[in-house]
Amino acid sequence: MRSIFMRYPSGKAKAVTFSYDDGVPGDKRLAEIFDRYSLKGTFNFTSTPCFSSEEIEKYFLSKGHEIAVHGAFHRANGNTRPIEGIRDVLDCRIELEKRCGRIIRGMAYPDTGITRMGNFGSYETIKSYLTELDIVYSRTLAGDNDAFELPSDFHAWMPSAHHKNPQIMEYVDKFLALDLSENVYHAIRTPRLLYIWGHSFEFDRDGNWDLIESICEKLSKSDEIWAATNMEIYEYVQAYKNLSHSADGHLVYNPSLTDVWMDVDGRVYMIPSGETVRID
Numbered sequence: 001m002r003s004i005f006m007r008y009p010s011g012k013a014k015a016v017t018f019s020y021d022d023g024v025p026g027d028k029r030l031a032e033i034f035d036r037y038s039l040k041g042t043f044n045f046t047s048t049p050c051f052s053s054e055e056i057e058k059y060f061l062s063k064g065h066e067i068a069v070h071g072a073f074h075r076a077n078g079n080t081r082p083i084e085g086i087r088d089v090l091d092c093r094i095e096l097e098k099r100c101g102r103i104i105r106g107m108a109y110p111d112t113g114i115t116r117m118g119n120f121g122s123y124e125t126i127k128s129y130l131t132e133l134d135i136v137y138s139r140t141l142a143g144d145n146d147a148f149e150l151p152s153d154f155h156a157w158m159p160s161a162h163h164k165n166p167q168i169m170e171y172v173d174k175f176l177a178l179d180l181s182e183n184v185y186h187a188i189r190t191p192r193l194l195y196i197w198g199h200s201f202e203f204d205r206d207g208n209w210d211l212i213e214s215i216c217e218k219l220s221k222s223d224e225i226w227a228a229t230n231m232e233i234y235e236y237v238q239a240y241k242n243l244s245h246s247a248d249g250h251l252v253y254n255p256s257l258t259d260v261w262m263d264v265d266g267r268v269y270m271i272p273s274g275e276t277v278r279i280d
């Protein structure tokens, strides 16, 4: 039996993404650091970020970064009644779409998010209303780990680590050293993702902008990594999941508008948008 795994654009097995919250002044400096190292970030704004529409376009969107929802009033969804949670997400989405002139479907849970259900709510209810509000993914927190797995549930997307995790540099080194080639056992050849999050004001407060500089510098030296926003990763995974396979697995059709890569027994195939490829 063959082993088949998704590969990121250009056949890469690893991706990296960043997620930073609150729309604070330091986000501009952070975006400039990402630009310098050809990395991409998702910036999660409330409905009152400190940037004008022109600044959002200039420092973030035109550079390929993503703006995502973070709650109009930054309310923890687990601690608000559903109708309040719905309003907080929807108001934020409408306001940010107006300011950005783009469709915004990503989110990072504000505050304690879904880690506490202090108002007798449930994750199922929150996931259901986010789905109805067309929020396709949402980042959660407090489960730092070095598995570097893609989420099975994009509405509870657990990052690898906060940048303040004392082991962050070990995580980065471990990620860079991962061998996902055909030389290793098939079960560990899944595509991997390093996902780092935080708040840019923490770099000001802790006086450690050099930390994010060194993380970015280290990652930028690897040519094995796809640097993407949260949404680019989400959309790429959807395109991979939407591939059609013949019953014997020898034909693969890509109905999406995105070229998709896959690894079959160590050989990487590109399935171009709209085409059917024979896998021998």
Ligand SMILES: [Zn+2]
Residues within 6 Å of the ligand: 021, 022, 070, 074, 110, 111
């Ligand atoms: Zn926040």
